[in-house]
Amino acid sequence: MQRIHIIGGGLAGFTAAITAAESGARVTVHEAHHTLGGRARTAEGPYPTNEGPHALYRHGPHWAWLAQRDLLGPVATVSLLQATRLRFRLDGTLRRTPPPGLLRLTRRAGHAPVDTDFRTWATGQAGEETARAAAHYAAIALFHHDPGSLSAAFVQERLRRAAALPPEARYPVGGWAQLIDRMAARAWNMSVRIETATRIDPGTLDTLARTGPVVVATSLDAARSLLNDPTLAWDSGRTALIDLALRTRRGDAFAVSDLDAPGWIEQEVRQRPPEQLSGAQDHTPAPAGVRLFQGQFPVAPGESKAAGIARAEELLNLGHPGWRDRTEWRREALAAGRTGAVDRPGTTWRDRPAIDRGNGIYLAGDQVAAPGLLSEVSFNSGLEAALLAVGASQRPRTSRPVLDLEHG
Template structure:
């Protein structure tokens, strides 16, 4: 029997452990923290807040893999009532209507975008400077980057197309990401995976294939490989619980600065105590910007759409997320250019900044499946 070691108990690590065990391997997973989940953790009740936007996109292969195993669980979907409370911040003001330049861009969703050009220059030629600026403003929620216009047009445009699909593909795990993590952990243990928490691994020497499913920074240190670097975003994340009130927005796209605000408890009431509403706001930080400055800018966004939020506040959590937002592809690069999954000598990488396609957490799942398959079969990594 193959023996596989997985380092890291987040979405990628649990996926790799399950996939390895399903292929007949004896799997041990090590997680440095006392609880599993990584960036997929949620805070404990009564305020169930995720470490970032918590949608699962149902139009990709990673979702199908989770769903086939019954791991998705109850999934909430916003209805017309929630979607009708979508707002846009434009010119420092809140509006219900998306600006015309953005609508013109949406109507051209079928355009193919080049890999070797940046979104800003390519988009300006196709639907104007104001249009591409609005597109970039919407992309803050899926890139965590203050300037998506600098990214590969193909990379950024694909995300915009999925974000503006006529039938939204996003679903929200009831109970937060932690509920998904808990189901994956239970399933892994049922397959015989040995899970060890509270144990930090400082070397890769297990006498068999090892899948490193940590952040890229941690993998660089663990493997002593300085090449393990890739472009990633930096963003301020703020969770706010407020006393409930009718008419609060469900989604807010900050087209001015790329921020985003979402009422998590609108689709999952279990996220907040009765009578309260849980919001999550995030704003990409500018290069070199201080946390204090980013906080001031984000609070201006919240002031615009929830002017009385300070008087209604019951709970708050602030986090600066640096290098934790997944891979960003610059002009001329695709996911195939990211750090390779197969590092040689039986060591594999899995995570949201390595060589796999997809949107946000989908990259973790896709890379973990490729790593597990290669580790068990000892064949080259294949990712569609």
């Protein structure tokens, strides 16, 4: 069996590495940075944070896969008390409940069509006002400035899972870096070679491809440059991110969903679910009396980060009065093209860049042809890419086509 090379040490890369190693393959992971994680990297600083709120969805495929391998680790969930402190901004005011039609739209409406935009379909189902609120609420799982313009089927699936009761979302305690560390340790124990600070260029990729299958588990932008393939493109979103450490005050909202425009702010989730062992360590990122809040506010192409942050501050004024005087720490960022694939009307995940690129090259990541919600796309594509690479590595070879780096 030939050695399988995996470029990228994030969620997709280590899913592929573990899957290939479990099949008996020899595997090497090449990571360009000094630290592992990719988009799942937890930032260093006084308060460890991810690039926006990161969650595992319990009914997703990688939840069971991680649990079977004892890789989940301690996770936190939204408690009933926290759920009662969820607030909604609608028509400029803060409310305790969303419009009744929004819940009906998520639970009673039939399957939405692929070839119609969500705004048009939802308006026919529940009226224009409810359709607008539902589209903006769905932004928590879309990170897109205009969710109503996307495929109705695509948005409806994400809306249903984001609004599920009890909530599906689970948060790895200590940040996603803890999850990546566990995956990397398992890969290492299975004799996977892990090489950090190793940047692969097109020439190096050509050399690797001559010796065995290669899984490119990077962002789509990086894969497009590495493979010199202009067809590797798909719509994503741009999002202004804000992280705040606030001194707590009675009456603060746990989370605020903006139904007037796409946007969301939530408090760090610390309470562990009942099924978790009571002795699990709680890696709390903020000291007593201080809570970490994270928000994401999609911005349109050409719109500035400042415009998104301004909307965040409006939401903070409503849900956390006096927040400026209570701020212990603050950080802002703009995530461009880092929010996964979004599907326009008439397209599904099957229309995205294919995993099998030919010539023993396979693609994995959050914008490729694989189903799922957010990080589930990375997992599913990493799994599929590994299985294809293992199959290719076991086939006898007389000669191997050489990549045409000039024409992709």
